[in-house]
Amino acid sequence: xxxxxxxxxxxxxxxxGSVLFSSACSDSDSASGKKTAGDKNTISITFRDGGxxxxxxxxxxxxxxxxxxxxxxxxxxxxLSPISASEGDYFAKVALMLKSDQSAPDIVTEDTFMVNxxxxxxxxxxxxxxxxxxxxxxxxxxxxxxxxxxxxxKTYGVPFxxxxxxxxxxxDVFKKAGLPVPWExxxxxxxxxxxxxxxxxxxxxxxxxxxxxxxxxxxxxMQTFEMLLYGTEDPLYDEDKQKWIVDSPGLLxxxxxxxxxxxxxxxxxxxxxxxGQGGTxxxxxxxxxxxxxxxxxxIWQAGNYRKDxxxxxxxxxxxxxxxxxxxxKGQAPGTTSMSGGWAFSIPKKSDNKDLSWEFIKFVSTKExxxxxxxxxxxxxxxxxxxxxxxxxxxxxxxxxxxxxxxTHFRPSVDKYPSVSTVIQSTVEDVVTNKLSPKQAVENxxxxxxxxxxxxxxxxx
Amino acid sequence: xxANPVISPSTAVDGGSASxxxxxxxxxxxxxxxxxxxxxxxxxxxxPILLTxxxxxxxxxxxxxxxxxxQFVGFSNFMNMFQDPNFRISVMKTVVYxxxxxxxxxxxxxxxxxxxxxxxxxAFRRVIGIIIIAGWVTPEIVVAFCWVAFxxxxxxxxxxxxxxxxxxxxxLFTFPMASVIIANIWHGTAFSMLVFQAALDDVPKSIEEAAxxxxxxxxQVLYKIVLPMIKGSVVTNMILVTLQTLGVFTLIYAMxxxxxxxxxxxxxxFMYNQAFVxxxxxxxxxxxLILLLIGVLVSVLYLxxxxxxx
Numbered sequence: 001x002x003x004x005x006x007x008x009x010x011x012x013x014x015x016x017g018s019v020l021f022s023s024a025c026s027d028s029d030s031a032s033g034k035k036t037a038g039d040k041n042t043i044s045i046t047f048r049d050g051g052x053x054x055x056x057x058x059x060x061x062x063x064x065x066x067x068x069x070x071x072x073x074x075x076x077x078x079x080l081s082p083i084s085a086s087e088g089d090y091f092a093k094v095a096l097m098l099k100s101d102q103s104a105p106d107i108v109t110e111d112t113f114m115v116n117x118x119x120x121x122x123x124x125x126x127x128x129x130x131x132x133x134x135x136x137x138x139x140x141x142x143x144x145x146x147x148x149x150x151x152x153x154k155t156y157g158v159p160f161x162x163x164x165x166x167x168x169x170x171x172d173v174f175k176k177a178g179l180p181v182p183w184e185x186x187x188x189x190x191x192x193x194x195x196x197x198x199x200x201x202x203x204x205x206x207x208x209x210x211x212x213x214x215x216x217x218x219x220x221x222m223q224t225f226e227m228l229l230y231g232t233e234d235p236l237y238d239e240d241k242q243k244w245i246v247d248s249p250g251l252l253x254x255x256x257x258x259x260x261x262x263x264x265x266x267x268x269x270x271x272x273x274x275x276g277q278g279g280t281x282x283x284x285x286x287x288x289x290x291x292x293x294x295x296x297x298x299i300w301q302a303g304n305y306r307k308d309x310x311x312x313x314x315x316x317x318x319x320x321x322x323x324x325x326x327x328x329k330g331q332a333p334g335t336t337s338m339s340g341g342w343a344f345s346i347p348k349k350s351d352n353k354d355l356s357w358e359f360i361k362f363v364s365t366k367e368x369x370x371x372x373x374x375x376x377x378x379x380x381x382x383x384x385x386x387x388x389x390x391x392x393x394x395x396x397x398x399x400x401x402x403x404x405x406x407t408h409f410r411p412s413v414d415k416y417p418s419v420s421t422v423i424q425s426t427v428e429d430v431v432t433n434k435l436s437p438k439q440a441v442e443n444x445x446x447x448x449x450x451x452x453x454x455x456x457x458x459x460x
Numbered sequence: 461x462x463a464n465p466v467i468s469p470s471t472a473v474d475g476g477s478a479s480x481x482x483x484x485x486x487x488x489x490x491x492x493x494x495x496x497x498x499x500x501x502x503x504x505x506x507x508p509i510l511l512t513x514x515x516x517x518x519x520x521x522x523x524x525x526x527x528x529x530x531q532f533v534g535f536s537n538f539m540n541m542f543q544d545p546n547f548r549i550s551v552m553k554t555v556v557y558x559x560x561x562x563x564x565x566x567x568x569x570x571x572x573x574x575x576x577x578x579x580x581x582x583a584f585r586r587v588i589g590i591i592i593i594a595g596w597v598t599p600e601i602v603v604a605f606c607w608v609a610f611x612x613x614x615x616x617x618x619x620x621x622x623x624x625x626x627x628x629x630x631x632l633f634t635f636p637m638a639s640v641i642i643a644n645i646w647h648g649t650a651f652s653m654l655v656f657q658a659a660l661d662d663v664p665k666s667i668e669e670a671a672x673x674x675x676x677x678x679x680q681v682l683y684k685i686v687l688p689m690i691k692g693s694v695v696t697n698m699i700l701v702t703l704q705t706l707g708v709f710t711l712i713y714a715m716x717x718x719x720x721x722x723x724x725x726x727x728x729x730f731m732y733n734q735a736f737v738x739x740x741x742x743x744x745x746x747x748x749l750i751l752l753l754i755g756v757l758v759s760v761l762y763l764x765x766x767x768x769x770x
Contacts, residue, residue, distance in 0.1 A: 088737055089736075091523070092522060092736040092737070092739070095522045095523040095527075095739065096522070099527075114523070117523040117524045117739075118523050120523075120524050120525040120527075120528065121521070121522075121523045121524055121525065121526075121527030121528050122527070122528040123523070123527070213719065213720075214717065214718075214719060214737075215717055215719070269613070269630060269633075270630070270633050270720055271612070271613050271630040271632060271633045272613075274633070274719060274720050276717075414523075414524040414525055415524065417523065417524070417739060418524070418738050418739060418740065421733075421737050421738045422738075425546075425721075425722075428719060428720065428721050429721045429722070431720075431721075432719070432720040432721040432723075434721040434722065443545070446545070447544075447546075450540055450543075450544065451738070451740075
């Protein structure tokens with residue numbers, strides 16, 4: 001009898017295991033092996049592509065870079081292996097690729113906030129020795145250079161763009177609502193007042209759009225949460241004490257602001273905004289139709305409206321304004337911004353590091369970097385490019401470059417990506433009314449403490 | 461071995477040892493033939509499961525310093541899990557999802573369909589059967605897209621509602637759990653229906669007729685005769701459907717992403733989020749162990765409560 005019940009248990013375990021295991025298998029998506037072992041002339045480049053993202057980068061690589069590089073290195077063979085994925089999935093896929101000899105590319109584009117994490121994991125090659133003998137590095141903006149430095153003080157990437165964030169607003173909507181144009185909000189209250197006025201005067205317009213869900217990943221953390229938080233007295237991370245601030249008035253006020261936007265129905269419908277495509281739809285469809293009053297987002301959104309962009313709109317920059325995000329109560333320095341950017345890194349498991357470095361040097365010259373940014377509508381990490389007339393003539397680039405004065409970078413600590421996902425889920429919980437702002441702070445505290453450890457957090 | 465009175469004792473003994481030898485050889489041969497299968501199972505199935513056990517007790521991470529220096533952390537993943545309010549939420553969501561989409565939805569609906577189709581015109585059976593099975597053969601991800609197309613803000617259902625003058629509803633946001641449950645029922649019911657059809661066809665008609673002659677009502681026949689006779693199929697089906705539903709990831713992930721908030725965050729979604737969104741593979745693995753445990757427990761519970769032998 002006993003033997004039988006053991007057998008039964010074993011049988012059930014095997015069945016349960018196999019069914020669950022097979023379902024787990026079907027979900028995982030192994031990156032295709034793109035190994036170029038032994039071939040010293042082939043390098044593969046992995047970047048994010050898909051759904052219109054990084055169109056500029058792809059075009060630049062295909063049209064400007066690869067043919068020119070081949071002229072200098074006739075034997076070289078450049079293989080593009082883009083990943084089509086949402087932003088969050090891209091990083092997980094890259095981490096998986098970099099883990100294995102079989103799949104690691106020779107060059108990978110990294111969002112600078114992942115550089116520290118991936119470097120600490122041993123996935124990336126330090127570039128200090130190579131950079132030492134490369135004069136161009138002196139032309140890079142210091143702040144941006146810090147973004148590709150890991151906790152060990154070594155540099156793990158060469159940035160190819162940076163950015164800043166601010167408030168897009170539709171002048172037509174503002175005029176119709178009787179609001180001042182140009183608009184220069186001095187505090188969060190000014191933003192709320194403007195949004196409330198728009199709601200009253202044009203009920204069919206979404207007064208304020210900001211990324212608010214888990215699906216929009218890092219955009220929710222950076223464009224929304226941190227743009228607000230860094231306008232309070234309390235940043236995300238205490239750099240002096242090297243600890244995460246898990247409870248502060250600033251955190252509570254940030255959640256409260258987000259809550260207010262959705263409670264008073266000043267934001268979009270949840271089904272619109274809690275969607276991976278939300279941001280794209282907002283800026284390529286709703287904004288040109290005059291259906292959005294204010295949008296808290298990055299300079300790159302201007303690229304949508306170019307002639308060769310996903311939503312050409314010749315009058316875009318007569319209609320749209322771009323203004324700095326004010327601090328919470330207008331406290332000094334008055335405005336705030338967040339900056340990030342992307343970099344080229346060489347994976348540790350690349351078997352063609354020399355040619356990869358040649359390629360990175362080639363694409364990072366003043367001319368080539370300028371070509372990219374003219375296509376991409378992002379800010380340049382190089383000081384000399386930022387002075388070029390062509391560059392300054394790009395719409396809104398003067399404004400966006402101004403924001404850099406008071407900008408902030410994300411803490412370069414290897415736990416940042418995990419903290420960021422806690423931010424995203426708490427923001428979504430507030431937006432969907434699952435948590436009050438107070439509960440959101442408690443939840444944030446609990447989860448961040450779990451992720452980074454009890455000894456790495458403080459309260460203010 | 462039954463002794464045959466015609467054969468003399470000596471030949472019987474000889475025959476016995478010969479047949480024992482033969483049996484041993486057979487056993488060896490079958491073991492040899494099974495060896496590759498066992499090896500494959502060992503490498504690709506038992507191995508990963510053992511690894512899962514190991515990883516669940518480490519701080520294995522997809523990126524960050526732990527990815528390089530993975531450490532054994534004892535039960536801390538499990539301690540964290542039981543303190544994590546999101547885990548409790550996920551268990552509750554999983555139970556709700558399981559109860560309504562697998563047990564009540566697929567199982568009961570599948571049975572009713574099979575019963576209604578029993579002894580109907582074969583042509584009718586075939587047409588209806590094909591329609592229902594179409595839902596089952598459709599890949600999960602396609603099912604998810606169909607239902608998103610049907611339920612989204614400007615989807616088919618809302619278009620129909622507007623036609624009759626009703627206001628559109630954001631179904632996936634207002635009723636996210638109900639949406640994924642209905643989609644899963646639509647997708648999975650055919651399996652239960654097929655199992656029950658086969659079982660019902662095996663119930664001899666004569667027994668049912670005898671019961672009717674004895675004065676049993678239709679309901680009594682069903683409850684007292686048919687159901688006990690197909691008990692084995694009911695339990696098997698219940699286990700399979702439960703385990704399948706317990707592991708559903710694609711459908712929910714594609715339809716709602718586990719959201720809005722945590723509204724549809726079942727354990728597989730929670731596990732995925734921890735492992736691949738928060739990059740905490742060790743923690744994700746620990747969750748998958750719990751998921752496995754729940755599967756085993758529920759299955760044993762079914763077997764015990766129905767007193768069926770496997």
